Amino acid sequence: MKKEIKIFDNPKNVKRLLRGFYLSLAVLLAADPFVHKHAEFPWAGKHQFFAAYGFVSCVLVITIAKILRFFVKRREDYYDD
Amino acid sequence: MMTDVWMHPAFIFLIGGLLAPLMPAYAKRGMMLFLPAAALAVLFSLPNDTYWVYRVMGYELILGRIDPLSRVFAYIFVLISFIAFLFALNVEDDLQHTAAFAYAGGALGVTFAGDFFSLYIFWEIMAVASTFLILARRTERSRAAAHRYILVHLLGGLFLLAGIILYVHDTGGVAIQKLTLSGPGSWLIFIGIALNAAIPPLHPWLQDAYPEATPTGSVFLSAFTTKSAVYVMARIFPGAELLIWLGAFMTIFPGFYAEIENDIRRVLSYSLMNQVGFMMCGIGIGTQLAINGAVSHAFCHILYKALLFMAAGSVLHVTGKIKCTEIGGLYKTMPLTCLFCLVGAASISAFPLFNGFVSKSMIISAAGHEHIPIAWLMLQFASAGVIAHAGIKVPFFTFFGHDSGIRAKEPPVNMLIAMGIAAFLCVFIGVFPQPLYSILPYPVDYVPYTGAHVVGQLQLLMFGMFAFALMIRSGYYPPEVRAINLDVDWFYRIGGRIFQGAADRGLNGLNGIADQLLAKKLTGSVCRFARQAPANLVLFFVPAVRALSGMSKDESGKIRARILAAFETGSVPIGLSAAAATLFVVILFFFT
Incomplete structure (x- = not known):
């Protein structure tokens, strides 16, 4: 068998990855005022709109999914008998 | 309109599907890679126009409407069939290869169809062929999922067909054209397409069936059914x-x-x-x-x-x-x-x-x-x-x-x-x-x-x-938990089971009652009556004969027993039973 890649077994590498990720978030926030916007809707032209909308949407999707799970989750063999 | 020099790309795949099981492994693999390339070559060589037009029973069937919309879908269908066949190249299962060829052929047929009849035919070829990509996993779950899948798609196909019939009835033609959602014909066509496009609430067949397909089959499935529905929707609505x-x-x-x-x-x-x-x-x-x-x-x-x-x-x-x-x-x-x-x-x-x-x-x-x-x-x-x-x-x-x-x-x-x-x-x-x-x-x-x-x-x-x-x-x-989630398919999976149970108990119960009353009781008594009628008829005359002949009660009792035995065993003189039967018919005649 080939050698295994274990890059993320090292917590340092995970930390590096996350640091790079947070840095890119900061860059995106910093870049926002410098781009020329031609928004079709007033809200889309607001500063950092997409960052806020992306964050909130994701939280909402997962929260609603958790609520949905409460209602629709069944054991794996639910349909089997 | 051009002469039909080239073979229709759909038929390249359909014929490939028929040949696949007959070929040795290496030739089959060659064919799996070559046929998409051949279909692509046909596409490249044909400029946008209408090809393969046939008149059948007064209708114009167009198998090759090549225009910018159908062309781009045909390109991607051919391209993805090449990639998916390459992915499935190591699979040694003719059922899957034949199904995949037919499925891809069906998708190309739908793409190029210029009339509703040929659209419907290729639409159903896709439904049937794709079912085998699920069945080919050969597990209990995949068999059940394939069964539900084909039932749902046949239902969708029926909606489409009903809509097409109404459309043809209203317009007198079969050509596919842009429709607006008005009247039952267009709505039925819309529902038929919407089911294949997995528009809610007609979607759960997709999540039910695709995960049960073979590892390579789901690649084909992910490409053709929903996207050909997208194409037809873009064409018609x-x-x-x-x-x-x-x-x-x-x-x-x-x-x-x-x-x-x-x-x-x-x-x-x-x-x-x-x-x-x-x-x-x-x-x-x-x-x-x-x-x-x-x-x-x-x-x-x-x-x-x-x-x-x-x-x-x-x-x-x-x-x-x-x-x-x-x-x-x-x-x-x-x-x-x-x-x-x-x-x-x-x-x-x-x-x-x-x-x-x-x-x-x-x-x-x-x-x-x-x-x-x-x-x-x-x-x-x-x-x-x-x-x-x-x-x-x-x-x-x-x-x-x-x-x-x-x-x-x-x-x-x-x-x-x-x-x-x-x-x-x-x-x-x-x-x-x-x-x-x-x-x-x-x-x-x-x-x-x-x-x-x-x-x-x-x-x-x-x-x-x-x-x-x-x-x-x-x-x-x-x-992450080991669990499933209910979706709209509950209605036909559990609902179907409840319906089946209710139908079983209701209809079979009715059947049982009918069996008891009609088949066993009524028929039995009619049979008994019919069997004993001639004997009873003859016995009816015994007292009159006894009175006339003056025989004793004992003797007439013996005669009654002999008559009954004779009718039971069928050893009655023919004349007597014929007379009794005739009398019986006469009596029936009087009462009806």
């Missing part, structure tokens, strides 16, 4: 406002299910539906930009969705497992598959430089241009949702996440090359969208790479990822 809202809802609702689903291929099935929602929304908006967006998104989607299904199929092929709770940490020994999966994930999430970005943006921009703020917000919400379920969840739980301890090898080289080609095309189209834009139905005046657009999209996705990361680390994210 562009600008139908209902589609904007059905499509927008369709982008959002599957996302919730995808988050809590355990089976990776089912997660992909929900995200497939979510992506088709974008296309439906574009078709509903109906402007040139929106239709271009829907068509190009179908093109790109087929590539990255097939890529994701290939990555999941590879994992299933080498580990035999594909549930979040059973896999994880596979990047360690399957780095290439992991890389290809990440490319697919980035593409479906519409990261700049990946193909989803250059196609999906057109649809969202069209919603903006037409000033439909609610739809625009819904599509952006769904775009952020995609990053959570398909963008991160699929690669994260498969290749990273908790280490399952599985140390599987990479899949066979043909599978890797197939994924590599799809991944390359995802990136190539993302970086150079112009070749794709040049084959779209309408001229493209759209620039995806503007500063605002790139930064806005990156913000949406990266902050979505940020939210995901925070929720995973805080434990807020719903944990």
Whole structure:
């Protein structure tokens, strides 16, 4: 068998990855005022709109999914008998 | 109209499917790669026109309407069949190969059909052929899923057929043309197409069946059925406002299910539906930009969705497992598959430089241009949702996440090359969208790479990822659990069972009562009466004869016994029984 890649077994590498990720978030926030916007809707032209909308949407999707799970989750063999 | 020099691309595949089981393995493999190339050559050689026109029973059947819309779908169908056949090259199962050939042929037939009759025929070929890609997994679950799948699709086909019959009745022609949603004919056609497009609530066949298909079969499935429905919808109902809202809802609702689903291929099935929602929304908006967006998104989607299904199929092929709770940490020994999966994930999430970005943006921009703020917000919400379920969840739980301890090898080289080609095309189209834009139905005046657009999209996705990361680390994210989630299919899976039970008890109960009363009691008494009638008739005359002849009671008793015995054993003199029977008939005659 080939050698295994274990890059993320090292917590340092995970930390590096996350640091790079947070840095890119900061860059995106910093870049926002410098781009020329031609928004079709007033809200889309607001500063950092997409960052806020992306964050909130994701939280909402997962929260609603958790609520949905409460209602629709069944054991794996639910349909089997 | 041109002479029919070339073979129709659909028949190239259909005949290939018939030949496949008869060929030795190496020739079959050659054919699997050669036939898509041959179909592509036919496509390249034919300019846009109408081909293969036949008059049948006074109707004009058009098997080859090649115009910009059908051409772009034909290109991607041929391209993906090449990639999917390459992926399935190591599979030694004629059933799957024949089914895949017929399925691809059906999809091309639908694409080129210029009339409703041929559309319907190819539509049903697709339904039947695709069923075998599910059946071919040869498990109890796949058999049951295939059974439900074909029943649902035959029902959808019947809606389509009923609509077509009404349409032909109303218009007198069979040519496919743009329709508006008015009158039962157009609605029935709409429902038939909507079922194949998995528009809610007609969607659950997809999530039910695709995850049960063979590892390679689901790649074909992910490409043809829903996207040929997208094509037909774009052909017949562009600008139908209902589609904007059905499509927008369709982008959002599957996302919730995808988050809590355990089976990776089912997660992909929900995200497939979510992506088709974008296309439906574009078709509903109906402007040139929106239709271009829907068509190009179908093109790109087929590539990255097939890529994701290939990555999941590879994992299933080498580990035999594909549930979040059973896999994880596979990047360690399957780095290439992991890389290809990440490319697919980035593409479906519409990261700049990946193909989803250059196609999906057109649809969202069209919603903006037409000033439909609610739809625009819904599509952006769904775009952020995609990053959570398909963008991160699929690669994260498969290749990273908790280490399952599985140390599987990479899949066979043909599978890797197939994924590599799809991944390359995802990136190539993302970086150079112009070749794709040049084959779209309408001229493209759209620039995806503007500063605002790139930064806005990156913000949406990266902050979505940020939210995901925070929720995973805080434990807020719903944990992976071995469970299933109820969807609309409950109504026909459990509802069907209840109906069957009720029908069983109700109708069989009625049957039992009828059996008791009619078959056993009534018929029995009629039989007894009929058997004993001649004897009784004769016995009826015994007292009169006794009175006349003056015989004793004992003697007449003996005679009665002898008469009964004679009738029981059938040893009656013929004359007597004939006389009795005649008398009986006479009596019957009097009473009726």
